[in-house]
Amino acid sequence: MTTAAAPAGLRGNPWPAFAARRLARFAVSLWALLTAAFLMIHLVPGDPVRASLGLTAPAALVAAKRAELGLDDPLWVQYGHYVRNLFTGDFGTSMASGQPVAQVIGDRLPSTVQLAVLAFAVVVAVAVPLGVCFAVLTRGGRRRGAELGFTSVSVFVAAIPEFLIGVGLVALLAVGLGWFPVAGTGDASSYVLPVAALAIGPAAVLARIIRVELLSVLGADFVRTARAKRLPARLVYVRHALPNALTATLTLGGLMLTSMVAGTVLVENVFAWPGLGSTIVQSIVTKDYPLVQGIVLVYGVGVLLVNLLVDVVLGLLDPRSAIREA
Template sequence: MESTRVQLGLDKPIPQQLLDYMAGLLRGDLGTSIQTGQSVAGTIGARFPTTLTLGALGFVVAVIGALPIGMGAALVARTGRGRTVNSGISGFLGILIAIPDFVLSVGLIAVFSMWLGLFPPAGWGEPRNAVLPVLGLALGSMAYLARIVQVEMIKVLDSTYIATARAKRLPQRVILLRHALPNIVTATLTVGGLLFAGLVAGTVIIETIFAIPGTGATLVSAVGTKDYPMIQGMVLVYAGMVLAVNLIVDLILITIDPRTTIAEG
């Protein structure tokens, strides 16, 4: 035990331990795993691309599904007979938002793998292996983002410039794609950036359920074995990714909508 304490630097005063750890961070050294004896940075570097790929696929699916659903629900809501349909869509989206990812993932495995036999229940590396994990990760976020798109689209459709475009007898497709869609990008992109960071962090559960060799499964294993250097390294990487995504989103918003800078100023 004493040898391990010396090896981990736990025999030094707490301030010295903090300084040593911060100095290691500047060199890209996140410490050594207690469980495996391997470099934490090396382990994360080897597994993080899988996690990032899973999160990116989930984000793409969420956005591609949310835009037409949200826009369609907003268009239906403007018609008198469509209010019932709109309420049904909103209720269904609310249910998807409320279902936890792990419950939804288990349900997808039960239906599409065990019952229908369409997709494998676990694994990674082939396109078929990614279908269920991506759906389990993306459906809740897609429903949430669709609700944002729906609300923003209703506001845009009630605006003056849309009324002007209709007065010019522009085709509905032109009104939606050229005038309405660009004006819902700001709110959608803001929420989407937060969702992307949450999706990558949310892969912890998905990777455990589908036995995907990413950083999420590694983090769960590290918590179970009390591998503190690995846990610290993972938390820092996830936190840094969230900050980076938020910064990138803010820069994109300033670029596409200069009014953001004026409003904040």
């Protein structure tokens, strides 16, 4: 008895296996994140309930709070309740405010997302033309002075932490010149300094990488062929060279986006920005562990989703990556 052969389209299509591996990796990483966040409250030295209520809180109040949070149950029972509650949208209750953690996160998350997305848009808008410009100016070993200056400045700027850039911007542009608000949210001008603090370093890194990748692409055979056909220089750069250079830098861009999301923690505290970054610092100070736990989960899931999206986009732009893993 013979078995029917699989259709040629399915045999030759690497995408189902590629997607299955990526989703499996995402699921395992998500499980590890949930487990680490659950164990966080149990690995903290001392009693988190006692720490949040204060050392002078009556023992009866501490015991009641522990029972309310289910901390007296066996660890595996607590873990089961924790996972079940997460999938129903229940992140617990803030010990400091008594509000549902999901509500606090929902109120603060949009501010953090706006900040990170705007900063990433600025990074792309600045880094891509800057990297292309210096690649064109310095290709073939020309203008060594411009190349040295660009590399030195970009390396120096990229090494400065976001919070230090933020403090410098506040001192110079907010306090010194009075051009922008010092802190808080309001009109569009209040976004300028925190977005700049997040975007300046990554823009310098990405511009430098784009320049290096584009210089490599400009020496490829297909670019020389395009030039031999006497195509306009703008067409050679934009249609033929740049897409190949951007494909190589997409992974770095995804990593930058995740690091910028993490960087909001420090930048939000510099500018008193009402997002998750400033909230998690306040929660750590007040020992509000359920809120810390929920925010850590949100940040972690955000990083995992960005990495998954980058993998999928890379597979779409470069199908060879999916074929190689098939």
